[in-house]
Amino acid sequence: RYDYTSPRGDKHQIIVACQEERSQLHNRERAMKMLKSEVYEIIRREEEERKAAIESGKKKIEWGSQVRNYVFQPYTLVKDTRTGAETGDVQAVMDGEIDIFIKAFLMEYA
Incomplete structure (x- = not known):
């Protein structure tokens, strides 16, 4: 279980479990890789949302939008x-x- 707080202040709770290997050490390593992947995905998604918010505020460059x-x-x-x-x-x-x-x-x- 991992509680992650993004730079924007959003809180995420990530639960990762792995029982694929016979060794507890190997399961822990695999679970950490899965956890890193989840955190990376959250960061990537938030970055895309931030970029989309910036892009939505821009005016389109088209006829009739001149200053x-x-x-x-x-x-x-x-x-x-x-x-x-x-x-x-x-x-x-x-x-x-x-x-x-x-x-x-x-x-x-x-």
């Missing part, structure tokens, strides 16, 4: 779809001046 819209013709406009912030100076935004969008994002989400 900003850029209009060059017939008028000039850059609009942030998340915050609604916009500017008419497209060239400045293309040159890297995106402070207006950063401030708007921080004001809305921070």
